[in-house]
Amino acid sequence: MPDLDTVRQEIERMRIQIGRQRKEILQLQRAGIGTASAEALLSRMEAKVEGLCAERDALKVAQPRQSRGRVLGGRTW
Numbered sequence: 001m002p003d004l005d006t007v008r009q010e011i012e013r014m015r016i017q018i019g020r021q022r023k024e025i026l027q028l029q030r031a032g033i034g035t036a037s038a039e040a041l042l043s044r045m046e047a048k049v050e051g052l053c054a055e056r057d058a059l060k061v062a063q064p065r066q067s068r069g070r071v072l073g074g075r076t077w
Contacts, residue, residue, distance in 0.1 A: 004059045007052055014049045021045065 002010075021042050028035045 004056065004063060007056045007059060011049060011052045011056065014045060014052065018042065018045050018049065 021038065025035050025038050025042065028038060
């Protein structure tokens with residue numbers, strides 16, 4: 001199972017790709033070219049990102065909690 005940072009990086013990479021795909025779809029639509037296959041790819045990419053987000057959330061829950069409320073070098077009240 002991948003670690004939390006790897007999943008976060010993959011989500012970020014996929015979101016960038018989704019943005020590029022959306023721009024390409026808009027260009028195709030402006031040119032009057034059919035976009036059904038591109039939109040299907042986009043929906044599969046979005047579904048994969050949703051799955052990665054669920055995996056990220058599960059990894060966050062499974063990760064041991066760090067002491068919150070303290071700043072590095074901060075005071076302990």
